[in-house]
Amino acid sequence: MEFKNKNVVITGGSTGIGFATAKAFIEEGARVLVTGRNTDNLEKAAKQVESENFRTLVSDTSNLQGIAVLEEYVSNSGIKIDILFLNAGVAIFAPIAQMTEEDFDYQFNTNVKGYYFTLQKLMPFLAEGATVIFTSSTVATTAQSYASVYSATKGAVNKLAQIAANELAEKGIRVNIVSPGPTKTEGFEKAVVDEETKKQFASSTAVKRLGDPLEVANAVLFLASEKASFITGTELLVDGGYINYTLQ
Numbered sequence: 001m002e003f004k005n006k007n008v009v010i011t012g013g014s015t016g017i018g019f020a021t022a023k024a025f026i027e028e029g030a031r032v033l034v035t036g037r038n039t040d041n042l043e044k045a046a047k048q049v050e051s052e053n054f055r056t057l058v059s060d061t062s063n064l065q066g067i068a069v070l071e072e073y074v075s076n077s078g079i080k081i082d083i084l085f086l087n088a089g090v091a092i093f094a095p096i097a098q099m100t101e102e103d104f105d106y107q108f109n110t111n112v113k114g115y116y117f118t119l120q121k122l123m124p125f126l127a128e129g130a131t132v133i134f135t136s137s138t139v140a141t142t143a144q145s146y147a148s149v150y151s152a153t154k155g156a157v158n159k160l161a162q163i164a165a166n167e168l169a170e171k172g173i174r175v176n177i178v179s180p181g182p183t184k185t186e187g188f189e190k191a192v193v194d195e196e197t198k199k200q201f202a203s204s205t206a207v208k209r210l211g212d213p214l215e216v217a218n219a220v221l222f223l224a225s226e227k228a229s230f231i232t233g234t235e236l237l238v239d240g241g242y243i244n245y246t247l248q
């Protein structure tokens with residue numbers, strides 16, 4: 001049990017990649033707190049895991065009040081966080097001509113402001129030797145049509161994470177990025193509704209399929225582990241070869 005009694009906080013851990021990662025950490029003996037906005041999603045997740053080591057909290061990461069709920073919970077619990085997985089993210093695909101201010105703010109508030117201030121507010125509660133992992137995306141590197149705002153948020157995430165790695169290194173804290181390619185999650189199903197586009201995503205990876213959330217979770221566990229002790233400020237692609245295949 002590699003993560004026995006380690007305290008893990010995952011934002012956006014009720015479905016998809018966050019949930020798969022929560023389950024993987026639980027299996028390795030960790031105590032995991034996951035957040036989300038929707039109580040039903042959190043309750044469903046808790047029912048599936050059925051473990052005392054799995055805790056849930058309603059906390060909307062897109063605004064400072066929501067982040068304060070998480071900060072207060074962690075502060076009151078008296079724990080130090082060993083692994084912080086900043087993962088809650090949303091995507092809306094539309095041509096630039098049609099993107100609304102509301103959709104722009106929704107994505108930036110969740111994906112950028114949310115990560116930034118969650119890190120800032122939870123920094124005092126990070127244990128010595130803690131690790132922080134940001135979920136970015138292959139879109140931070142590619143220039144996919146209709147993904148302008150989402151891609152810009154993930155480009156920003158990469159830069160925040162790299163600078164956080166430099167700033168937190170003196171505290172012995174490692175910070176890394178995991179960038180999934182197209183991965184079969186609830187969020188993916190919501191953002192990519194038609195079957196044809198889903199097939200296109202699958203065939204644009206070198207391995208000709210979508211990723212499984214557990215495959216991303218495995219990469220997160222590696223980055224959080226002692227095996228990655230000399231790795232900080234890096235981006236680990238978990239994309240079935242998507243970037244190289246699409247850029248060839």
Ligand SMILES: NC(=O)c1ccc[n+]([C@@H]2O[C@H](COP(=O)([O-])OP(=O)(O)OC[C@H]3O[C@@H](n4cnc5c(N)ncnc54)[C@H](OP(=O)(O)O)[C@@H]3O)[C@@H](O)[C@H]2O)c1
Pocket residue numbers: 011012013014015016017018035036037038039041042059060061062087088089090091110135136137138179180181182183184185186187188
């Ligand atoms: N799936 C992909 O193909 C893919 C590819 C590259 C990168 N990613 C990234 O991977 C991360 C996870 O995505 P996913 O595909 O696993 O999506 P998902 O299944 O929709 O999971 C997203 C999680 O975040 C929560 N969430 C969303 N907005 C939130 C907010 N404002 N505050 C708190 N929690 C919030 C959701 O719960 P509630 O809705 O209940 O709040 C859910 O638990 C995101 O950062 C996404 O950008 C995904």
